[in-house]
Amino acid sequence: MKPSRRQLFGYAGAAAAGAAVTGGAVVALDKDTPAPAPVSRNIDPYGDRQPAITAPSPRHGELVAFNLLPGTDKAALARLLRLWSADVVALGNGRPAPGDTAPELATANVALTTTVGFGPKVFELAGQKQAGPDELPVMRHDRLQDGWSGGDLLILVGADDELSVVHAVRRFVADARPFATPAWRQSGFWNGTGPDGKPVTGRNLFGQVDGTGNPAVGTPEFDATVWAADGGTTLVVRRIKLNLDTWDELTRSEQERAIGRKLSTGAPLTGTAEHDELDLEARDADGRPMIAANAHARLSHHSENDGRRIFRKGLNYVHDTGTTRESGLIFLSYQADITGQFFPLLARLDAADALNEWTTTIGSAVFAIPPGFQPGGWIGQKLLG
Amino acid sequence: MKLLAATIAVALPVLLSSCGTAEAPKPVAAAQTPRVLIEDAWVRATVGTKDTTMTAAFMALTNPGNADIKLISATSPVAGMVQLHEMAMKDGKMVMQEKAGGVSVPAASHAHLSPGGDHIMLMDLKKPLKPGDEVPLTLKFSDNTTHDLTVPVKAFTEEEEHYHPTPTAK
Numbered sequence: 001m002k003p004s005r006r007q008l009f010g011y012a013g014a015a016a017a018g019a020a021v022t023g024g025a026v027v028a029l030d031k032d033t034p035a036p037a038p039v040s041r042n043i044d045p046y047g048d049r050q051p052a053i054t055a056p057s058p059r060h061g062e063l064v065a066f067n068l069l070p071g072t073d074k075a076a077l078a079r080l081l082r083l084w085s086a087d088v089v090a091l092g093n094g095r096p097a098p099g100d101t102a103p104e105l106a107t108a109n110v111a112l113t114t115t116v117g118f119g120p121k122v123f124e125l126a127g128q129k130q131a132g133p134d135e136l137p138v139m140r141h142d143r144l145q146d147g148w149s150g151g152d153l154l155i156l157v158g159a160d161d162e163l164s165v166v167h168a169v170r171r172f173v174a175d176a177r178p179f180a181t182p183a184w185r186q187s188g189f190w191n192g193t194g195p196d197g198k199p200v201t202g203r204n205l206f207g208q209v210d211g212t213g214n215p216a217v218g219t220p221e222f223d224a225t226v227w228a229a230d231g232g233t234t235l236v237v238r239r240i241k242l243n244l245d246t247w248d249e250l251t252r253s254e255q256e257r258a259i260g261r262k263l264s265t266g267a268p269l270t271g272t273a274e275h276d277e278l279d280l281e282a283r284d285a286d287g288r289p290m291i292a293a294n295a296h297a298r299l300s301h302h303s304e305n306d307g308r309r310i311f312r313k314g315l316n317y318v319h320d321t322g323t324t325r326e327s328g329l330i331f332l333s334y335q336a337d338i339t340g341q342f343f344p345l346l347a348r349l350d351a352a353d354a355l356n357e358w359t360t361t362i363g364s365a366v367f368a369i370p371p372g373f374q375p376g377g378w379i380g381q382k383l384l385g
Numbered sequence: 386m387k388l389l390a391a392t393i394a395v396a397l398p399v400l401l402s403s404c405g406t407a408e409a410p411k412p413v414a415a416a417q418t419p420r421v422l423i424e425d426a427w428v429r430a431t432v433g434t435k436d437t438t439m440t441a442a443f444m445a446l447t448n449p450g451n452a453d454i455k456l457i458s459a460t461s462p463v464a465g466m467v468q469l470h471e472m473a474m475k476d477g478k479m480v481m482q483e484k485a486g487g488v489s490v491p492a493a494s495h496a497h498l499s500p501g502g503d504h505i506m507l508m509d510l511k512k513p514l515k516p517g518d519e520v521p522l523t524l525k526f527s528d529n530t531t532h533d534l535t536v537p538v539k540a541f542t543e544e545e546e547h548y549h550p551t552p553t554a555k
């Protein structure tokens with residue numbers, strides 16, 4: 001169980017490299033050439049902000065919402081967050097969590113990240129109820145199930161290896177046991193790497209390129225969309241069932257009309273490349289809008305929503321019961337302000353979106369994502385310390 | 386194996402849940418003598434175990450400097466007595482005994498205090514420790530540094546026998 005000296009300094013070196021590297025290319029090696037030192041794919045768990053939000057989408061993700069046990073007061077919650085913070089750092093650096101019962105399952109270089117979120121109850125405990133995340137009303141098309149909704153705390157673990165995700169989640173759940181109990185868990189997957197190893201936007205289970213309209217990480221637009229004044233953000237989690245059976249009955253052009261973009265490249269129906277701007281004025285020979293009035297990409301476009309944007313980073317899911325499979329999207333949206341940015345978009349789509357015919361939201365939860373932490377500090381220290 | 390001390394100092398900062406008492410070490414310039422860095426500390430819970438009067442603390446110690454440092458003693462207000470222990474073979478049996486001279490943290494290397502290995506033994510506990518509690522722990526090193534830690538208590542069952550040696554009569 002004791003790691004060797006070599007392994008240890010391996011960890012240390014890996015942590016030092018810090019930054020995320022995507023798309024690890026496969027290098028063919030000559031037998032005589034010594035293997036190059038592996039590039040670290042660990043993502044630094046420390047920072048002003050929780051790091052997963054701006055990191056590339058992980059291949060695998062799992063979310064666990066927790067409800068606080070009745071005895072968990074503010075001081076107890078702070079203890080939980082201190083021990084979770086130590087787990088976040090150890091697991092993110094590929095080390096076993098302290099007290100890990102399966103230490104061999106902690107693996108470095110899988111780009112493992114953990115994001116911690118606070119439901120409204122956390123702010124109540126902290127005596128700052130009004131600072132909590134705004135809750136969403138039930139929408140007309142929603143068919144919400146309690147088993148997929150709400151929660152006082154959130155853990156979102158992502159990595160490029162599913163075993164590592166499952167192991168990390170197990171540690172967070174075990175360490176939470178004296179304080180909080182799981183309310184729901186959902187896991188999903190995303191492929192953000194193209195066949196040539198380069199980053200791509202990725203596709204949902206409708207086959208659509210999904211994420212094109214997002215503000216790009218590193219731009220002022222991204223920062224204005226995502227970060228609140230305190231360095232945190234908010235996360236809306238919506239579990240959206242996709243009816244693939246009826247979707248499959250459509251012709252490709254019907255499918256493309258519903259979204260206003262091409263299935264092949266994700267390009268707008270008025271353009272040729274994925275990132276071409278939508279031409280919302282363009283009309284076809286019969287004078288009909290090329291991007292339909294109820295097309296999802298039109299209704300959700302910032303130009304049609306007083307400039308409102310959100311940052312979406314979903315995970316596909318499948319849920320099997322016996323031989324029956326449910327397919328869907330764990331829709332994850334980050335924004336500085338839920339009421340100001342997310343809710344108006346949601347209301348508009350709920351009222352008119354063409355996609356509503358094939359989609360049903362069955363779970364909904366909101367969380368504040370507090371800022372990151374530095375060595376010696378812990379997640380939520382400002383709120384609960 | 387030659388190691389880059391400076392890299393390690395940056396790579397492995399203290400991440401203990403300090404309550405403001407433990408000073409987070411600053412990245413160390415090559416000329417200074419850096420302190421030992423402490424990570425991944427935890428104490429095994431005693432609630433529900435056979436003997437709730439003793440337990441152990443575990444952690445990883447990293448010495449980023451180029452002189453060996455020893456952990457020489459530990460104290461905690463929750464324990465009447467704290468000792469540094471090692472596991473050793475005695476008469477063909479693995480036993481736990483006090484570690485003479487303390488736990489060495491070699492230059493540019495690590496020492497791991499872990500179940501089944503060297504550990505900090507907390508004895509004469511004043512009350513049982515539950516998962517979710519926190520325990521203050523003060524470590525003294527041979528470089529005259531003192532580290533005040535706040536260490537989480539976690540449930541653990543593996544190798545429990547090592548910390549609850551069966552009475553010799555049996």
Ligand code: HEM
Nearest residue numbers: 204208209210211212213214240297300301302345346359
């Ligand atoms: C029902 C499941 C959903 C599916 C399958 C879906 C799919 C898509 C697709 C394929 C695009 C176009 C490519 C892109 O820009 O990413 C898109 C854009 C977008 N969607 Fe959705 N979406 C869903 C739900 C939602 C919800 C619930 C919201 C927000 C309330 C939303 C907000 C947006 C926004 C803001 C854009 C970008 C518009 C722009 O170009 O600025 N979507 N969605």
